[in-house]
């Protein structure tokens with residue numbers, strides 16, 4: 001009986017018919033399960049051409065049967081992208097904020113890493129065209145590989161697959177994307193990336209409540225929105241507008257992350273609230289997912305390119321970030337998914 005690894009290795013030799021790149025590089029092998037003599041293999045293809053699919057299926061069947069003598073269930077389907085989400089990606093989570101600079105990217109990066117530490121396959125898309133900071137926070141400024149037909153191969157860092165609008169320009173330069181171009185291009189950027197099989201795709205959204213946010217929320221089936229804010233009236237006003245936008249698009253809001261909520265004295269553990277003037281009420285029906293401290297180690301980790309969750313630390317900030325990932329995993333567990 002062939003080993004699972006040998007079956008997987010076959011797809012290093014088999015090419016996706018449209019892009020002419022091997023299946024494993026494109027992350028298109030979705031499942032290989034070997035149960036006693038029964039083998040189940042699921043492959044997604046980019047091509048929509050029926051003849052190409054049939055030819056590929058025949059080629060794959062022959063290659064597998066040359067090393068596996070038991071029964072074979074081979075499923076070859078088109079990797080579809082659209083309002084139903086991205087095939088192969090189980091859950092899409094948007095990390096959004098009404099205002100810029102409140103810690104949205106910090107939360108998105110640590111949420112991605114946290115979910116990965118919990119055992120999930122995670123992708124992270126930096127869609128913040130106005131200030132793409134994910135490459136800095138992950139410590140990787142490499143350019144993604146551009147495939148035929150303008151498909152993109154995500155980069156790998158700290159156990160997660162990621163791609164950033166920032167990878168398209170040189171560090172320090174701004175992207176010159178205007179108005180209506182932005183939303184269409186962003187959507188294309190998300191859906192033309194070969195993510196492969198993911199439990200979670202985290203999208204670090206551009207801040208605000210404009211055309212780009214509306215397009216992504218309406219065109220991509222999302223499983224949850226995490227809203228990030230600081231505890232200040234100026235930021236909360238924008239969060240209320242963001243809630244309205246996502247609710248109108250029927251994107252489920254998982255809750256709010258209250259970032260820079262308090263500060264913990266490293267000497268005595270005392271908590272102070274430098275940004276809060278009075279407790280701000282949560283909008284009706286919206287829960288708080290986490291209250292993250294304003295902490296030197298969070299900003300330092302972001303600048304160092306190694307997320308705090310991957311650093312040796314017993315800080316309350318790290319514990320709060322891990323608890324946030326656990327909370328998001330719980331709220332999006334399969335039993336709670338819409339049928």
Ligand SMILES: Nc1ncnc2c1ncn2[C@@H]1O[C@H](COP(=O)(O)OP(=O)(O)OP(=O)(O)O)[C@@H](O)[C@H]1O
Nearest residue numbers: 100101102103104105106131293294295298299302
């Ligand atoms: N809880 C925190 N404690 C200390 N520093 C923080 C915290 N959260 C974020 N920061 C720092 O604040 C800065 C802005 O954070 P970040 O880039 O995550 O915000 P953003 O909302 O994504 O901003 P933008 O909308 O401009 O992309 C970064 O330097 C980050 O390290």
